[in-house]
Amino acid sequence: MRRVILLPVVMTVIAAGYAEAGDDFAQSVQPFLAKNCYACHNTKLQSGDLNLEKYTDAAALTQDRDNWEAVLQKLQTGEMPPNGFPRPDPAALKSITAWIESEFQQSDSRVKPDPGRVTARRLNRAEYNNTIRDLLGVDFHPADDFPQDDSGYGFDNIGDVLSISPVLMEKYLSAAEKAVQTAIFGTGPIKPTVVRHQPPYRHGTDGGDNNRFAEQMPFTITNYDVTGLSLPSALHTTHRFPASGEYVFRIDPEGNRPRPSDPFTVAVWIDGQQVASVDFEASNSSTSMEGEDKEVRARVKAGDHWVAVSALRLYEGLPPQYKGLKPTLKPVPPPVDRSKFIKPPPNPTPQQLADHKARLIEFRARQQRPPSITDVSFRVNFVGITGPFDATEGASPESLKKVFVCGHLNGKHEASCVRRIVTELAGKAYRRPAQPQEVGRLLALIAGDRKRGGSFAQSLATGLEAMLVSPQFLFRIERDPKAEQGNARHPISDYELASRLSYFLWSSMPDEELMRFARSKTLRSPEVLSAQVRRMLADPKAHALVENFGGQWLETRGLESVRPDINRFGKFDDYLRMSLRQETELFFENLIQQDRPILDFLNAKYTFLNQALAQHYGITGVSGPEFRRVDLTGTPRAGVLTQGSVLTVSSYSTRTSVVLRGKWVLENLLNAPVPPPPPDVPALDEAATGTSMSLREQMEKHRANPVCASCHSRMDPLGFGLENFDAIGQWRTLDGKFPIDASGSLPDGKSFSGPTELVDVLMQHRDAFAECLTEKMLTYSLGRGLERYDRPAVKSIAAQLARDNYRFSSLVMGIVNSLPFQERRGDRASNVHHP
Template sequence: MMFGGLTLALAVALLVPLSMQSTSSAAPATAAPVSPTPAKALVNDPRAKTVTAFLNTHCVSCHNPEKKKADLVLHTYADTSSILKGRKVVQHALAMVKSGEMPPDSKPQPKVEEIEAFAAAVNGMYADDDRLAGPNPGRVTVRRLNKNEYNNTVSDLLGMEFLAADDFPADDIGHGFDNIGDVLTLSPVLMERYLAAAEVISQKAIVLEPPKVGERWQGGRYLEPAGRRVPTTKFRPVTKGAVNTPFRLSNDGDYVFRTRVYARTTDGEPVKATLLLDGKELSTHEVTGKDEKSAKIIEHRLHLEPREYRFAVQIANPSPGAEELDIGNGRSARGKIEDKSGEARPADGVRVLYVEFINVNGPEDTRPSSHRRLIAAADPKAPKATQTRQIMERLTLRAYRRPPTKDEVDRLCKLVEQTEAAGEKWEAGLQMALQAVLVSPKFLFRLELDDRPEAAEPRPLDEFQLASRLSYFVWASMPDDELLDLAAKKQLTPNLDAQVRRMLKSPRAQTLVDNFAMQWLQLKRLKTFSPDPNLFPKFDETLRNSMQQETELFLTAILQEDRSILDLIDADFTFLNDRLAAHYGITDTLGNGWDKKPGQPRGERIPYGRFVRVSLPKGGARGGLLTQASILAVTSNPSRTSPVKRGKWVLEQILGAPPPPAPPNVPELEATSEKAHAKSLRQQMEQHRENPACANCHAKMDPIGFAFENFDAVGAYRWKDGNSDIDASGVLPDGSSFKGAAELRSILVQKRADQFTKCVTEKLMIYALGRGLEYYDDGAVTKVTKAVAADNHKLSRLVIEIVKCEPFRMRRGLQD
């Protein structure tokens, strides 16, 4: 196209002023979120004495400038001001005390009433401080679309599947996710890819010369069912049933289904032919004639989406007792005789339908659906300039996720006019305008323009900004028409509950599994997990893919069935195919193993190559995420299990209580020496913990990790580790003891449900907000956690409460 060489110049020319306008109200990436200055503040709060006294009595002896255990000092929290400023540290100390992890067993233990007074003082001071300061929703650094969001948004905007972002540089990770505003930078390389992708997308979405109408044809002798004795004539005889053929259609649109037929009958009854699509009747026609010269074409028009279909022609009124013509199955059709040509001709009382071909033409409008979708916004009877404006208004409303300004639309319309003035087609102008939209920061960034950027007080997002936050949270894509319509009517906020439930039922909500859950659980590492092939020779790509698919299907069921999030820890079902079932030692859909006892119910056999839902026995070895092979593999070493990695993963991703980093210069376990092989892994770990620098953290991680020692590095069940019997027992810091993964799962559900719910809330809120959580988010986290617990820990309630919380629905201005 003549303007192709000007694409970069035009895009940059459009980009610069748009960028200046759009980002003027955005908070600088380096600005740390701070709390608004409170109208009142806590001063000389008497509860500070309780906090300081507890810390001095039970904590400062280890956490002082000299010893500085865990790189933490607590002697400075001596008054109200210091306690309020040190919120994270003091709250962490409280959590350690409440869990029983601190003080260590070698130190005097605080009484229950001392712990309760300490907790009441800490929580009360921070609650009052938050109340006096007022709500603080924080600020989110302006976010560009990450790769996944870009692909989804282009697909939903234009109605076309084109994974342009797959060629973009990888997105950086912050707080465990790839949608965090602070790390989503825009490099020169990425800008070049944006420009190139916009040009390719616009040319695919809008065509200058529509292709000819496609035609698909299958001759009668090649129709199904096939066989050795199908007549070689061009007309295929049918005395009963149907003949059919599959066609794959690549575009949506209006198609014409045609066949050419004639009939022979000896009983005076007309022969009827029915056109079928995927076994469903489309239309029935009466067929006459005695030979191919009198054959006629019958057809049916219909709208079809792109996929594979099976088109069929059926004789609708076969003769009583008629059988299908012999097609090599050893049966003869009743009343059938053959002439010298091999063609079937009817004897008395037989009706035969002769089919020459099945033909499908279309779509009648060969422009891609994206092209038709774009111009559908225009009145085809209006002048071209009016149509252009109508198209640009609709396009920018959806691309910018808000109503466009008159100036924005005018500039795009001017670009179309300039293209036409240069002698190009109107469609070429639309291509150029679409390119400009796709490289605009208002498309590439999730901008939330602010008319009061200097105002400190919190205020609600406008309805379109809320619609955008909601859609990118649940769908990782742009708002659909229903969300935009509600936003335009200012009715989205009153209907948030209903909209969230609608969105969660949509197939697009699968992104919560594919993007949020896979990152939260760190399962993207499974693709690069490489166990030692000598130790695990049965591990292959089929097993790797099966591991991941089990977890994806399990999480999808939790989402679609709106189950309790506690099922993530301990569920009575999973999904297995034959490969993974054999790996687990499970033989049927009731979860029976090879050691099934007589009299136990037997389920259905797990089919080959297909996943099915499998029940798991209560209290069995498997249940929930923690004992799925995908999790067990990514928390292992290539040659052996790792209780440390598994324990650390549970603390971080399930309980939200990550241990501090390992101290420097701590030696690894002796993995290859003869001395190491002579000991069990538990014995090696006990020796490792003799180092005082290691003991504290390992006391939290190791018991949890050893609960899963019955599962090897690729998740298969075992009874021995080498020559040593496996000891999967342990004691948690709060004194809870267990034997094996099943009992640990039970403890987590019964005693740590609130902690797990809080952890999931924090992870999902980070993903929803696109930023890390700050101390002023604690109130929102607590409120969401309580609401979820009160509603049986339903997943839908978790999403709804996050959407309704102040950090999600509100914003504040810049602070000094």
């Protein structure tokens, strides 16, 4: 009865609200549109398929929301009215955009909140590897052999695109067997193998390889890296060590050393740490060290590791009469004319011929040096890695502890323990308590294998392998509490909340502490939830958030596939590639650990560098391979936008791209994606860029096409602001023979010159950045694309983030406490079988 009485009152209030909004529309919005928009977007022209004249009241905003959201976005960014039309009065523009946003908020408040529905999704490759590691304690990556995960909305954990193919199912069966066998029985006997690694310039005999060696071998720079890691002579590679144990490194060097020099040391590095070394010395009869290969031994843990071989203090211990290259002098070129090795590629373009001619001239000019000077040179011909020797064959204590939960180790297992083993492991694997029928099926498999003569351990392995190919393990399944509720919204269970937390922050299964709070149904308590999030962010496993979220948001995962043109960017090698990636990861990790403001992504005047990367950036005072925090005050670098990793992945292999860089800023920092280019867009004249025409002149010619102008007016200015950085992130003032013009003007009228002023402009859009990062991270945390009904949650999280001084923890807690993260909409007709 009370509802019946209140209904007319509620309807009267809503009607009054619509009437008031209608008055605002007629008195304020329509006059603004008439003055600034109707000239193009009218009934007759309908430019961009948009007719604004047809809207006569506020109800239009909710009835045609997509169009009005586009209108709001273009007004806020200054894209509309377009160039050549008078700019709207700033006060009127601010008033109109605020009114539209207010109407959207009121409309959203009248709609019943919707947390959305998340598709049951399989573990992606990173999640599978991490879950196997934490479940069984095995140190290998079976999912590395799986097919590549598909991506959606910028991430590879989106349920709607993660399908299972027959090939993947076969991989699951093989991975389950290998993981369980390793956990229970160990790796078994491992026969030592030999793998030979060569530097890039040794892979073949074509002119390009010789060219690289000729250009790089004898060169260094003032204040050279005494570790030798950043010198072109060092070898860098990634090697998969199949098991923990001792490995032999056979080093074959080549080069010259003047007599009588002190011996010098060649070091082997694993993941940036020196693990072994051996001395070489030139004989009295020859200065050549060719053919003097030597071996060293080092213990290495199983897994993929970065391996490097370098000469330590190469330019020290030289005889007094040596007058060649020294660290305190400018680099000295090679004494031998190696221009004969520099050959143009087959069917060269005009630009390649010009580059070839320039190299020949440069090499001949380098020969102007006294004939009495003897060179110091060094390179690694190859390194052979043999092993493992004395590898541990049995299961690791950690794996045995995780599997045999009753403590029956070293073969003293009891059959009565099998139910507890299966129950506990299945509960961890399924991320919830295993149901009796699930445990029963696994026990039946084990019992059947025992009847056929299998040992206790082998029969147990059969059951556990079946557990690892169950949909309950392979998929993250969230259950509806009651089927009759259809698609009604409901809170997810504490176990599902624990799973969402762990795969969001760790890309792995919940640990025992999370599961304990889930069992007691206290995980959702604000105090408990806040403490758990802080604990999880402080855990080393949170590096997964850096790798998997950060690597995809910032697109730095693509760094592994980038291949800058060797003739133009000969300094780019695997060591620099790894250093660039590590800089960005350390920056993100520090931001998490120190709970820094997310605005550091835009304007932080610090970063993390080693000597090689500091030299690449032209920053002095950094020595050695260790990364450390470096102050960027007085340099043009700030935030992630000027880090070499981002600048490299947003460039082409031969040159920078104002389009790619501008698009990167719009999509990843300002949440303003651009549509794909129209078909048959003419490409730039690569041969002309930097020779007969500057890149800016080429782009202005390109923008003259009206079809291209609308998007390029947004992208290009942002990209031009970064033009002082070349395609691998080095600072420059010239593009070919043309001075760099790094100025730009955005559609909203804001202008800038160079990266420093560009960062200042981006900081004026900090709220747009906060919403952008919120949307990206919420998408990643949910494993689904965001819909319109998620907008209130995004707005609320971003607003609280601003009130909390943009602290990273505020962003994470805002997501974790949000409606989409804590609840879900049920499946109206679920096709997921629940045992």
